[in-house]
Amino acid sequence: MTTVLAFLKSLARNNNRDWFLQNKDRYLEAKDRFDDLLEAIHRELIKFDESVAGLNPRKQAFRIYRDVRFSKDKRPYKIHMGAGFSAHGKMDQEPGYYVHVEPGNKSFVAGGIYMPNPENLARIRQEIDYNSGRLTNIMEGAAFRKYFTGLDDFDRLKTAPKGYAKDHPQIALLKNKSFVVSYAFRDADVVGPGYARKVAAACRAMKPLNDFLQEAIS
Secondary structure (H helix, E strand, O other), X not given: OHHHHHHHHHHHXXXXXXXXXXXXXHHHHHHHHHHHHHHHHXXXXXXXXXXXXXXXXXXXXXXXXXXXXXXXOOOOEOOXXXXXXXXXXXXXXXXXXXXXXXXXXXXXXXXXXXXXXXXXXXXXXXXXXXXXXXXXXXXXXHHHHOOOOOOOOOOXXXXXXXXXXXXXXXXXXXXXXXXXXXXXXXXXXXHOOOHHHHHHHHHHHHHHHHHHHHHHHO
């Protein structure tokens, strides 16, 4: 993974098409090493989550090319590598596992469901309303707490969602628009031994949350 971090550091300093084309071989080598990591993670994931067994791990990475059509930031390339594992592919409207590698101690693994559509969001909130005890037990369990303190709060309403009282016992959870947890890694972890197993261990801890969310939207 040293190759991956080194390439991404250089790309961050030279985020333009000419440099990228001149260094395409470096990119392809870095992508190969990232895909190797995904293969190793996938071997660990299927030990506890058979829903991702049918995936080809070397096809789970997201494109490095940014969509700049509606962005003020016109840099053409992402300065990280990311991949998603879920039952039907890359976490499109379903819970799964996201792997993110970025130099500067910015790597992490995340899980849950990001920005569910209105229908799925309503289903998840309804499940929290009806079955909050199960979700609370998951989030207070020792395996979960080893890695996560709760849902990431980057995407949350300021007021109660429509149809729920502002003093609802689970209002803090109901305000979420995404239901995501994440665990950070340092660069030394990424290039060190057993990184795939460390990522998978965090994924195992988040699987009960994924199961809860999957049942909610099913």
